[in-house]
Amino acid sequence: MTAHNPVPEERRPRDAAHWARRVERIRVPDASGAAPNVEGRRMVGPLQGFGKMWQKTYKTRLEGVRVAPAVVVETLKERFPEISGFGDGFRMPAGGLVPGAVALLGGLSGVVVLYADDESFTYMTPEGHPFSGWITFSSYAEEDGTTVAQAQLLIRAADPIYEIMMPLGLHRLEDTTWQRALGRVADHFGAAGRVETRVTCVDPRRQWRRYTNVRHNALVLSALHAATAPLRWIKRRATDVGRTPRTRNQTKGGTR
Amino acid sequence: MPQAQVTMDVRKVDESVGVIDVKGELTAFAEGVLMDAYNQASDGRVRAIVLNFEGLEYMNSSGIGLLVTLLIRVNREKQRLLTYGLSDHYRSIFQITRLDDAIGIHDSEDEAVEAARA
Numbered sequence: 001m002t003a004h005n006p007v008p009e010e011r012r013p014r015d016a017a018h019w020a021r022r023v024e025r026i027r028v029p030d031a032s033g034a035a036p037n038v039e040g041r042r043m044v045g046p047l048q049g050f051g052k053m054w055q056k057t058y059k060t061r062l063e064g065v066r067v068a069p070a071v072v073v074e075t076l077k078e079r080f081p082e083i084s085g086f087g088d089g090f091r092m093p094a095g096g097l098v099p100g101a102v103a104l105l106g107g108l109s110g111v112v113v114l115y116a117d118d119e120s121f122t123y124m125t126p127e128g129h130p131f132s133g134w135i136t137f138s139s140y141a142e143e144d145g146t147t148v149a150q151a152q153l154l155i156r157a158a159d160p161i162y163e164i165m166m167p168l169g170l171h172r173l174e175d176t177t178w179q180r181a182l183g184r185v186a187d188h189f190g191a192a193g194r195v196e197t198r199v200t201c202v203d204p205r206r207q208w209r210r211y212t213n214v215r216h217n218a219l220v221l222s223a224l225h226a227a228t229a230p231l232r233w234i235k236r237r238a239t240d241v242g243r244t245p246r247t248r249n250q251t252k253g254g255t256r
Numbered sequence: 257m258p259q260a261q262v263t264m265d266v267r268k269v270d271e272s273v274g275v276i277d278v279k280g281e282l283t284a285f286a287e288g289v290l291m292d293a294y295n296q297a298s299d300g301r302v303r304a305i306v307l308n309f310e311g312l313e314y315m316n317s318s319g320i321g322l323l324v325t326l327l328i329r330v331n332r333e334k335q336r337l338l339t340y341g342l343s344d345h346y347r348s349i350f351q352i353t354r355l356d357d358a359i360g361i362h363d364s365e366d367e368a369v370e371a372a373r374a
Contacts, residue, residue, distance in 0.1 A: 053328065
C-alpha cells in the first residue's frame with residue numbers, strides 16, 4: 001500500500017484496524033525520560049525469547065449472569081489497572097488500550113497493545129521485559145450461552161536471568177496475578193465461577209543463542225541505574241560548580 | 257466454543273513438501289482444523305510445510321499464536337515452515353509480530369516450494 005495508491009475501504013481486510021502499525025522501535029509519547037526500558041526498544045514475541053516456551057491459559061465462566069463478551073472486554077480495557085491488580089503501577093496510555101498504544105509498568109518496563117477488537121486485546125512485550133511474548137485477554141460465549149473471560153499467555157523468559165527466576169517464583173507470580181484478575185472480573189459482574197488454569201510447555205528447548213537478550217534486562221539496567229545515582233549526582237554537582245559565576249571577592253587579581 | 261470459520265485443504269507437491277491452503281479466518285477457533293491439516297500434510301518423509309494464505313480473510317492475534325505453536329511442532333519434526341500468498345497487510349502483521357524471523361515468506365507457490373527443497 002502506498003500513499004498515492006491507497007487500498008479502497010471495501011478491500012481493506014476486516015482486521016486491518018485492529019492491529020498496531022509496524023514500527024522499528026517503540027516510542028512512548030510524553031515519556032520525558034520516564035521509560036528508559038521501553039523507549040527505543042523493539043517489540044519481541046515468543047520466538048525472540050531465551051527460555052522454554054509456555055502457553056498459560058486462565059479461564060473463568062461467568063455463571064449466573066448474562067453479559068456479552070464485548071462488555072467483558074470493554075470492562076477489562078477500561079479498568080485494567082484495577083482488575084489486573086497493578087493499580088497505579090500500570091500507566092494507562094492517554095488514548096486507552098488501542099492498537100499501538102504503549103502502557104508503562106511501574107517505571108520498570110511496559111507493554112504495547114499489539115491487537116485490539118471488541119472481544120479481545122493483546123499485549124506484546126518490549127526487549128528487557130521479563131517475558132518475550134504475548135498476553136491476550138478475551139471473552140467469548142460457550143455453546144451453553146455462558147460467557148467466558150480468559151487470559152492466555154504465550155511466552156518465553158526473555159534471558160537467562162529471567163529463566164532462572166521462573167521456577168523461583170516468576171511462574172507462580174504470573175499464575176497468581178491472572179487468576180486473581182479473572183476472579184475480579186467475575187466479581188465485577190456478580191458471577192459465580194472458579195478460575196481454571198492450564199499450563200502447557202509448548203517448547204521445552206531453550207534458545208541459547210538468545211542469551212544476549214540479557215543486555216536489555218530491565219531489572220539489571222534499573223538496578224545499575226539506581227546504583228550509579230550517586231556518581232551522577234557528583235558529576236552534576238561538579239558541572240554546576242564549574243558553571244557558578246565568580247563573586248567580587250573571588251575575582252582574580254583581588255578586588256577593584 | 258464458536259465454530260471455526262476456516263477450511264484448510266491439504267495437498268502434496270511431492271514427497272518432501274506438503275501444502276496447506278488456508279481459506280477463511282485464522283483465530284483461536286481454528287486450532288483443531290489447523291492441527292488436523294498439519295497431521296495430514298506431514299508424514300514421515302515431508303521435510304517442509306507450505307502455508308498458502310491467498311484465501312486468508314481475517315486473522316487476529318490468537319491466530320498468530322496458532323502459527324507459533326504450529327512452528328514449534330514443525331521444528332520438532334525437523335521440518336521447515338514457509339508461506340506464500342500473504343497480502344501486504346498480513347506481511348506487515350508477520351513483521352510486527354516478528355514471525356518473519358522464523359517463517360519464510362514467499363511471493364508464490366513455486367518460490368516457496370523451491371525454497372523448501374533447497
